[in-house]
Structure formats: structure tokens, C-alpha cells
């Protein structure tokens with residue numbers, strides 16, 4: 001079965017899916033995106049993801065390419081047409097196709113939309129979670145509006161590649177004060193020796209992860225101690241546990257930071273429990 005993508009009003013073979021060379025996403029990274037998990041045939045937290053898409057679009061003054069309900073319909077169609085049961089659905093909206101010019105194009109230029117879906121392996125992800133991942137710190141060098149989920153991910157690409165070349169699965173951005181902001185494509189958490197969960201406040205310095213928000217709901221439900229504040233890399237080295245969150249990884253234990261072993265070197269009990277409980281706290285809609 002060939003994969004199907006949705007591109008500007010048409011369902012096309014994934015192999016043939018293309019946008020114009022003068023799409024502003026291609027030329028200026030002038031666009032935004034979302035990634036939702038598909039779990040057991042259900043779309044995880046679509047309303048929250050589309051709320052964040054709405055916010056990203058508003059911040060950049062890009063119009064919705066079509067009604068939100070139509071985007072939901074296309075998301076469902078793309079998941080179904082690709083028969084994705086467990087996987088990820090990707091939604092990208094750019095400012096559209098126009099002659100290359102930094103200024104916004106004329107008002108009649110329609111935003112472009114692309115939706116794709118791909119299967120992933122929950123079993124492979126669990127194998128990784130059972131072991132824990134290594135992260136590598138990297139100097140924060142992004143613009144101050146990383147709360148907008150833009151497709152301009154070159155700094156993230158370079159940070160993650162640096163992590164990979166140094167034996168890590170993820171990079172942890174560290175700011176000028178020595179505090180961890182977030183991962184290259186995840187939010188960053190620690191559990192202190194006293195058992196308190198710590199993650200940086202959702203200011204403009206991090207992407208307001210949907211998975212992060214779900215975990216915060218879980219933390220409340222479970223009555224866990226929680227401290228929303230910056231934490232330093234040094235504090236992370238001394239932590240009992242560390243983990244990252246994202247739609248693509250869910251709650252993923254971190255067992256090594258910059259080569260240093262965290263806690264006892266195995267996934268911690270808090271991260272493991274939050275991972276187990278994760279989908280009990282999500283909104284699940286049939287694809």
C-alpha cells in the first residue's frame with residue numbers, strides 16, 4: 001500500500017507529494033506545524049494541538065488554510081488512508097506560494113497546508129524507555145520566540161546532530177545562566193532527591209508541549225510534588241531521575257546527561273509511572 005499525503009486540497013501519493021519552490025515555507029521557513037500521536041487508532045489530544053496551531057498561526061499572522069473542522073476531517077482522512085493505528089500525524093501550514101520577497105504576500109495568497117501520517121512502533125519506543133536515553137547539553141542559541149511552533153528548526157537540527165555525534169538521543173539546551181531550557185524536540189524534566197518534579201515554566205523560552213501539559217495534569221491527579229521553575233544542568237546531574245516529554249516520545253526516561261549517570265542509571269519510578277499512566281489523562285478521538 002502506498003502512503004498518501006494531503007497537499008493543498010488533494011490526496012496524493014506520498015512519493016509525489018510536493019509544494020512549489022516558491023512556497024514561503026521552503027524559502028523562508030515561514031510556517032508552523034503540529035505533530036499529534038495516533039495511539040490504538042485514536043488521535044491523542046487533537047483539540048489541544050489545534051489550539052496551539054491556532055496560537056502559532058495568530059502569532060505569525062497566518063490565516064487558517066481552511067476551517068478548523070476541515071483540518072480535523074483531513075487529519076482523520078490521512079490517518080485512515082494510511083491505515084495508521086499507532087504513529088504520528090504531521091500538519092504544516094505556511095504563508096503560501098508567492099514571488100520571493102520578505103514582505104508578507106498579497107492578501108489573496110492562500111496559506112499552504114500539508115498533512116502526512118506515518119506508523120511508529122510502540123514496542124520499539126518501549127524498548128528505549130526500558131533502557132532510558134542519553135542527552136547531551138548544547139548552548140541555547142535560538143530566537144526568543146520558541147513558544148511558537150515554527151518550521152524554522154535549523155538550530156534544533158544542529159543541536160540534535162551534535163547530541164547524536166556525542167552518543168545522545170536528545171540535546172538539552174542550556175542558557176547563559178546554566179539552566180536547561182528544553183530539548184531539541186522535547187521538554188525537559190528532573191525529579192529531585194526529595195522527590196519533587198521540576199520543569200521550566202512555560203514562558204517564551206520553551207515550546208509549551210502538549211505532552212508536558214498532560215503530564216502536569218497527571219502530576220496533579222497523582223498528588224505528586226511539583227515545582228515549576230528553572231533547573232540547572234548541575235542540578236540535573238545530581239537529580240534522582242530525569243526525563244523528556246513529547247508527542248513522539250511520550251514520557252521518555254533519561255539515564256545519562258553529558259556522559260554522567262543519573263540516579264542509579266536506570267529509568268526512574270516516577271518517569272516510568274507517568275509513562276504508564278500517560279494515555280489515561282489524554283483526550284482520545286477515533287481517527
Ligand code: PLP
Nearest residue numbers: 185186187207209210211246247
Ligand atoms: N520542545 C520542542 C522544541 C519540540 O519540538 C517539541 C515537540 O516537537 C516539544 C518540546 C514537545 O511538544 P509536544 O509535547 O507538544 O510534542
